[in-house]
Amino acid sequence: MLQYLTTSFIALFDPLRDTWIWPGLVEVGKFLGTHLISGMLPAFFIAGAISVFLDKQRITKLMGAKANPLVAYPVAAFSGGILTVCSCGVIPIFTGIMQQGAGIGPAFTFLMASPAVNLLALSYTYTLLGSKFFMWRAILVMASAVAIGVSMKLICGEVEQPAETTSVIMMEEESERTDTQLVIFFFWLLVITITSTGVLDPLIFAGAEKVGIAGELMPRMLALLAEIVVLTIISFRWFEKPELKLWMRKSYDLFWIIFPKVLGGIFLCGLLAAIFPLVNFMKIFDNNDFSGNFVASVLGSMMYFGTIIGVTVVSTLKDFGMHEGPAMTLLLSAPAVSLPSILAMAPVAGAKKSAIFLALVIVFSALSGYIFGMTF
DSSP states (O other), X not given: OHHHHHHHHHHTTGGGTTSTTHHHHHHHHHHHHHTIIIIIHHHHHHHHHHHHHXXXXXXXXXXXXXXXXXXXXXXXXXXXHHOOOOTTTHHHHHHHHHHTTBOXXXXXXXXXXXXXXXXXXXXXXXXXXXXXXHHHHHHHHHHHHHHHHHHHHHHHOSOOOOOOOTTOOOOOOOOOOOHHHHHHHHHHHHHHHHHHHTTTHHHHHHHHHHTTOOSSSHHHHHHHHHHHHHHHHHHHHHSOHHHHHHHHHHHHHHHHHHHHHHHHHHHHHHHHHHHSOGGGGGGGGSSOOHHHHHHHHHXXXXXXXXXXXXXXXXXXXXXXXXXXXXXXXXXXXXXXXOHHHHHHHHHHHOHHHHHHHHHHHHHHHHHHHHHHHHHO
């Protein structure tokens, strides 16, 4: 039944197949099919939970404007690495920590590090590109993320956060919940996010086979259902109903503020990828000069690369002759930022800061790839 409905829905767009908008529609379809549930939706719930359940004192103590930078920047970089989200999925979480008092430097450090060096990204890097790329990607992303965060702080300063949309609701009341309960709650949200990406599929499918459950998606869906049931139980036990309603409202508000802009950006990326395919630029990437790294960084920052797809694309381009320097540049810039993420970020952080962040990602990614190519 589901397959029939999906096929029927796709058939509605067949008359557009030969038009100029088709590549954009294809990218939107791929995004909705592979990243909506596995990346974006869990990110909105995490962002809503950060804004409602995690008070400002906790954020400002670790990543606030007056926090010790020797603590704030490493915490921002490493906490971003725990999440498994793409450049668009991290925007709602970035919004949440900004609204809860994070300093501009640590917040943008988190924004750079999370999609570029998360656990899933590193895992696929090791599998497809080897230990050298795996190790140096982690090092270069962390160093670039901190450098970008510090640069954002120096260039933009600590200015007041932009006023929130009137539909966005915050909650500042104190609660009797313990730190342990909060840790378990956010850990369980993270488990649901990781499960939805398919990282845990080998374990899930092995367990499902033992109890006689088969199918391509059924074991993962049942695992997600069980995890959501557990999350529901602990949520109703540890939080008040008004807080839970506020969490849902906050997640909903963030979704409608950010998600339409993401879809528009994905559509534009599809059009750009069709007009400027990377394979047409392979002569530029066959050596490690700075111009090749810069072009790789610019092209990567304009396109949308999912966590898995980005590594696969770089691996394929290396097989076509791309030098290791531009390959590393693309591996850093492409997942970290994209046209959709910049469009979604602008209403939250402001157009100026979004443009500066994009420029810094391009420069530091190109520089990192150039250094990597010279060294190896």
